[in-house]
Amino acid sequence: MQNPRLASRYAKSLVDLASEKGQLEAVRADMLVLQQIIRGSRDVANLLKSPIIKPDKKQKILSAILEGKVSDLTSAFIRLLVAKNRESSLAEITTEFARQYNQLKNISKVKITTAIPLDNAILGAIKQKVEAGTDKTIEMETVVEPDLIGGFVLETEDRLYDASVLRDLKDIKKQFTQNIYTPNIK
Known part of the structure; x- marks a missing residue:
């Protein structure tokens, strides 16, 4: 289900936090990696959207997939999404993050x-x-x-x-x- 308002708010929060911590470029690279993983693997996309798989199981699978590929800030953000049952919007959030990053950097x-x-x-x-x-x-x-x-x-x-x-x-x-x-x- 697409929810542009939700994606915009989460992406804005991540842009602001990454800017505040001086990790905006690292988080941007992480978002590009996430986009490639989600677009490249139907299994990962289905995992994120599945209501059957429990959040703790999703978190373990995502941690295994992303270990060493993303920063600690991005890992914490993904854990927050899973805890709030918003992981199904991750693809939308990564796209919105890229749009907001481009707007911020002109x-x-x-x-x-x-x-x-x-x-x-x-x-x-x-x-x-x-x-x-x-x-x-x-x-x-x-x-x-x-x-x-x-x-x-x-x-x-x-x-x-x-x-x-x-x-x-x-x-x-x-x-x-x-x-x-x-x-x-x-």
Whole structure:
């Protein structure tokens, strides 16, 4: 069950506590590890959501999985979630933590989708262009989608630039199906 308000509050508490203790970067790394573990293992995701498994058993399993991979602060946070029966929201909390961290550090995520992989020189040029239009630091994510045929799709937090050949072909198809210059013959 998704609960964005709960995830936001727990993530904010963790961001504040980590900042106060000077461990924000370590906790961020821990949240990335947790995201990878939860997304990479269906068993872990099911464990977190299972109402059948007792909290003490969940805590033992999570401790065994995360031993040596996360900091003490993150371990204590996970123990708190399990004690409060909120472990099912851990995936949401990690995502929200990343969003709040990016907002705190003035980082903007940009996703670029292309038909073929881009080399680092082109990615660097694109990153410079995007950074020039904003005062934020840019984190680039690249995706290869052969269906685009050519061009690119650039997604920022609040904008989408679709300069792909696929979109152009769809626009042309739409123009042909809705040709306003020929009368409807019945």
